[in-house]
Amino acid sequence: MTAAIGFEDWQALTQLYADYAHVVDAGLWEQWPEFFTDDCIYRVQPRENFERGFPLATLSFESKGMLKDRAYGIRETLFHDPYYQRHVVGLPRLLRADEGRFEVEANYAVFRTKLSQITTVYNVGRSLDVVVRTAEGLRFARREFIYDSEMIPNSMIYPL
Amino acid sequence: MNAPIPLAELTAGSMNWERGTSRIPFAVYNDPALHKLELQRFFYEKHWCYVGLEAEIPNPGDYKRTEIGERSVILVRALDGVIHVVENACAHRGVAFCRARHGNVQAFVCPYHQWNYALDGRLRGVPMRHGVKREGVVQGGMPADFNFADHGLTRLKVAVRGGVVFASFDHDVESFEDFVGPDVLRYFDRLFDGRKLTILGYNRQRIPGNWKLMQENIKDPYHPGLLHTWFVTFGLWRADNRAQMVMDRHHRHAAMISTRGNAGAVSEVSRVSSFKQTMNLHDPRFLDIVPEAWWNGPTAVMTTLFPSVILQQQVNSVSTRQIVPDGHGHFDFVWTHFGFEDDTPEMTQRRLRQANLFGPAGFVSADDGEVIEFSQQTFDAKPAHRTLVELGGDEVANTDHMVTETLIRGMYRYWREVMAR
Numbered sequence: 001m002t003a004a005i006g007f008e009d010w011q012a013l014t015q016l017y018a019d020y021a022h023v024v025d026a027g028l029w030e031q032w033p034e035f036f037t038d039d040c041i042y043r044v045q046p047r048e049n050f051e052r053g054f055p056l057a058t059l060s061f062e063s064k065g066m067l068k069d070r071a072y073g074i075r076e077t078l079f080h081d082p083y084y085q086r087h088v089v090g091l092p093r094l095l096r097a098d099e100g101r102f103e104v105e106a107n108y109a110v111f112r113t114k115l116s117q118i119t120t121v122y123n124v125g126r127s128l129d130v131v132v133r134t135a136e137g138l139r140f141a142r143r144e145f146i147y148d149s150e151m152i153p154n155s156m157i158y159p160l
Numbered sequence: 161m162n163a164p165i166p167l168a169e170l171t172a173g174s175m176n177w178e179r180g181t182s183r184i185p186f187a188v189y190n191d192p193a194l195h196k197l198e199l200q201r202f203f204y205e206k207h208w209c210y211v212g213l214e215a216e217i218p219n220p221g222d223y224k225r226t227e228i229g230e231r232s233v234i235l236v237r238a239l240d241g242v243i244h245v246v247e248n249a250c251a252h253r254g255v256a257f258c259r260a261r262h263g264n265v266q267a268f269v270c271p272y273h274q275w276n277y278a279l280d281g282r283l284r285g286v287p288m289r290h291g292v293k294r295e296g297v298v299q300g301g302m303p304a305d306f307n308f309a310d311h312g313l314t315r316l317k318v319a320v321r322g323g324v325v326f327a328s329f330d331h332d333v334e335s336f337e338d339f340v341g342p343d344v345l346r347y348f349d350r351l352f353d354g355r356k357l358t359i360l361g362y363n364r365q366r367i368p369g370n371w372k373l374m375q376e377n378i379k380d381p382y383h384p385g386l387l388h389t390w391f392v393t394f395g396l397w398r399a400d401n402r403a404q405m406v407m408d409r410h411h412r413h414a415a416m417i418s419t420r421g422n423a424g425a426v427s428e429v430s431r432v433s434s435f436k437q438t439m440n441l442h443d444p445r446f447l448d449i450v451p452e453a454w455w456n457g458p459t460a461v462m463t464t465l466f467p468s469v470i471l472q473q474q475v476n477s478v479s480t481r482q483i484v485p486d487g488h489g490h491f492d493f494v495w496t497h498f499g500f501e502d503d504t505p506e507m508t509q510r511r512l513r514q515a516n517l518f519g520p521a522g523f524v525s526a527d528d529g530e531v532i533e534f535s536q537q538t539f540d541a542k543p544a545h546r547t548l549v550e551l552g553g554d555e556v557a558n559t560d561h562m563v564t565e566t567l568i569r570g571m572y573r574y575w576r577e578v579m580a581r
Contacts, residue, residue, distance in 0.1 A: 049361035154367050155529045
């Protein structure tokens, strides 16, 4: 069954996904937490753990504060090879629409380009999201990236 | 002791050791032939390798596919409850028949010609063994002297201790307890004290570096307080913490034992660029540390069991980290985070939160993989050169501080003894 949604909400929702991808691909880490509610859930989890009911995630944050700590970590504390990431995100698949709350799934592929190197497929999967309407516009109350990719190519520094 | 080892031939004359094992030739990291020999000598004979936790296969018929060195093996609980480890290679045509990574079965069946094995690896059935009758005449079939007992799956020797399973292709290997030795076994038993384990989940990363570099990384107490801002700033691991470096008598295994102190305090060890005196977490729950009775003091014990696994206790986060080599220049690093059956929901939550410090994206350990990759790049480009591990001199001995690279020197002393045999 397809959930019904008005054009304005649909337009805002697709804009949210496009803006999110822009911010994480442009490395605007200070803006990244602002896509979320204060008590948000943000997780990047192997599909294996998700399907077998294991709670461990590769990144598992439970507040906007934790996202800010990650943003700080990227800039100040995590030594890493610099790289570009590029999201290609499918159209949001609306699973459920209630007043001011949408459950959404979206396929994604992230490419990684390291300096002086060839671009590679970095991480592929789908996101399972809960988007809520707030005074500031639509925000993610929950973003879970469930990744098919069996191996993380060395490390994951930037948020998907 | 300092003479070049015979393997120099293998590495085009570049395998020159200086000053004991405090200068390690880059050539130990980038030679495919040397790598094959290492697989044989460390992973396939005379050593116990990690294969998993009993809690991963709780029920009869449960199995998990994993690797020892570069060989595929299956950890399985037979229908009578006994744990076996068999090689994932059909005795007939060598097919690595087990494709799922985990599951529950009554028997192993190779899809190619349907050879059928019991879960302990014994061959049970071979289609058309007695030939096929056509017009009253039996055609084909296996030879009359075909003996099932000779054609089972390769069965490994198994050791289970504290819920952790190790296996060896070498049935003459010493006991697991003798292999680890009493000094390091103490720390193994501290973590795996008989309580039932619960699996929290896995992380898998592929690191483009030689597998030994990961052993070295966890035998190197010098870097954590320098590379890892979180460790030095929050006092989790810094050079002025109370610490001990303990090796087994062969110097192949080690435990790095540290007790947290001095969070935020300024001293000579905090005059490093990674120390951030003003750093405050927006959400302090990342470091909601609650001491546990079984720690008996130390807040971190990192144990390296050579060659295949690292056992992690960093405050409330506990995991095993399996090393699976893939050629001389890559390895897979498989993290299994776990808890204990008597954990409260709050403790489970705490272990999961602190897991954000570890793994391929961890605030602390993501950069370990990065530096290993960058080391390997130089090894490949400059094979005649060598690394330098002389913090604390060139001797190999246990210490009661962490300002030393003695554990790496010890590992290479052992490596040379085994490789030069």
